[in-house]
Amino acid sequence: MSTNLKAIESNYGIRDEYGHLIGGEWVGGASGKTIALLNPATGETLARIQAGNAADVGRAVAAAKAAFPAWSQSSAAERQDLLYEIARRLKARLEEYAVLETLNNGKPIRESLYFDLPNAIGQFELFAGAAYGLHGQTLDFPDAIGIVHREPLGVCAQIIPWNVPLLMMACKIAPALAAGNTVVLKPAETVCLSVLEFFVEMADILPPGVVNVVTGYGADVGEALVTHPDVRKVAFTGSVATARRVIQYASANIVPQTLELGGKSAHIICADADIDAAVESATMSTVLNKGEVCLAGSRLFLHEAIEEEFLEKFRDALGNIRQGDPLDPATQLGAQASTMQMEKIESYLALAIEEGATVFAGGARSADAGLAKGHFVQPTIFTKVANDMRIAQEEIFGPVTTVQSWRDEDEMMARANDTSFGLAGGVWTRDLARAHRIARKLETGTVWINRYYNLKPNMPLGGYKQSGFGREFSHEVLNHYTQTKSVIVNLDEGKLGMFDQ
Template structure:
């Protein structure tokens, strides 16, 4: 029988308190205040971080600006070797970092080991190779040579969320480093233990100031960081509300942004689908990372002919899901990352019932041995959902799937596209023409056909509409971390003769 992983002592796994990482050193915060990092499965404190402020952001930006004078002129080989070493360090402590993700986020250890860590490592390896392929171009003219240089921006500010901290950290810093930028990273104040321990692990290989980490509440750090005159670009993953504020801060100095925001993805199941495979995918989309996934297929759109069979099989599947101690390799769904997130999810279930939806499975806080002290919610299916309801239009970010019934392809496409979001989506059909027609008409950045969450290295990930702009997980992002400079060299000697009498 599977047992929880043997946990190393706290001293071996992580520190009881972390400072800011600025200029290659761990330093205390200006305010002297700290924030507790908690284990959402039992509410116990794991560590403390600094409650940063504008003064801390200032120090970090200055350190990054100083480091850019040399890192901005580093060779592709130097950048490649650093990124490969970051991947090697993660591989050497995979169990440790997976456990840190689990302890601070509440995700099952099986997900941390088999998704979060491999995906994080893959980002560093992918962009290590890109360092040698960042080049400009030359254009030949009869009287001139045009040279297009590609150059790094300089200091970039990066703000990441709490749901997949290591993945988001690597997704941000790997392409920025490959392009020769320096970084000030602000992780989420609720879940960042793995990120801080990662930088403690790699501090000896990072040139001082090339990556700086400032922790704290967004209201205290975000504006000072993004509006700093030395910051040349901002990258953010998180909510639309925070993104709007960041865009306002960035407007002060007219700096570009890449934003990966929320989702309310349509997961369309046609009447000719492989029902059993689609049921498995819908169950996974409900429970993966406790539903705290921006690309989850939370609007499950079922053709009326297969609706009843599908829901019955989905409910039976969710009934078998093991919920409990996230460090147990047998656990399939853990605890919501915070009390605030748990309460938000439960409030949306209440809203759904007030709107006329009905709970088909789950619908409440999970209880029982090992669950009562944590932020556990039962995997939930809501039925009788209309696409206009709040639960179908707003991101719940928990293990809640809303089932919507449809009759014909035109109807389901209208509903799928009737959303302010457009991040991801899924489609199940055995008809090739139907698959192409529907997937091309869906207003979303990614569509998975006949396998949801079919993430492949190098495929762009990003949104339409209010799901943001820019594409990550692919080489396209390098265009967002570099500028082009045109140099035109004249080949004709002497004046043009414009002012001869």
């Protein structure tokens, strides 16, 4: 694949400026202010978006509310056809969407092509079929029939992050639309080019107001959106700190929420593991999407019997990772998504030394002079890490893995679970009983055995503890986008006789 920024701008038509999508139309923001979308690998400005505010949110929610009666009464066939058509269009221009994702986020094009886009397409395909599965139930009684209806909630506020924007958009709007809801979506203000171009293409098939998009800073858009009295459900993916505010905002109108938050997942390597395969998984967990993945197995627990061999192979593997231009198909590690994220990672690299950890590999910005304009970090391994260190407890969200050794399984499990997070985890062993035992003990929403990031369709994904609540990426999420209504039909004729006067 040969691509460059000017060719994509010319062939795909990246706009100089994007408006809000409200009621089926692209409109300017009430504030008149804009925000630059940057290429983190070069510092170039790609486009500008609206700096939205409460007035923009009000218009978007009104449009979603107006569209809800008709959309909620649409047939399963209509909703299925829409979601399949979205998937078809994504497939038809997969390479172009992948380039947009890479340009704005800094992830390697190989990941956009083979991970982000296929999984985003998969969400629309998965929930297209789900439109027919939203049935209630009946309960039979001698004197009555009980009917349980499942109904859409109404206007859903959805807030997505910057690390995998197309996939996050897909996993939010696909189930919401399948269930008959309408949406106001707030993408991240730093990375949303692919999402906006998605809606440019899909605007002609989306009924006006069914999906609305308002861009801007969280403080200006997020609070106004979540506290709006006509919003009936909130879905948020992002940091714990922001989630706390979202929960407080949603409490104003007693609005149900699903929250998918941070992680600090344990990746456990037992003495009998397939070392080479486990090293590959640890490498992938470190560098996939530059480590900007909430599921990352960033706490590596190595059994002391294989620790030395594993670490040498792990360091060699990371040393051979090809870091460079994210649009180069050979690149395996791209640029961190923003200046803010780069500075956060650098602060943790310094903190690790202060806390007494040892730099086993990496530990700094890239030394390649050709990458100096971008946000490039060396893939990093820290050893001699204590579980109470901040680098072992806090989400760094970069290509950084901390290592702890272990001998006793029970003691190791206590450390693995000694975290405020519980999103994912992994275990490597050839012992079937041990694999199941550890998987059951891990206080986390997903456990991968003998292959990390082994994501499969329709498997629920969500967290324990401060990693959030609710499940996405599976039909289970439809429970979060519908509510039930009980209808009881009396079959007995005449009076009860208890209150006969």
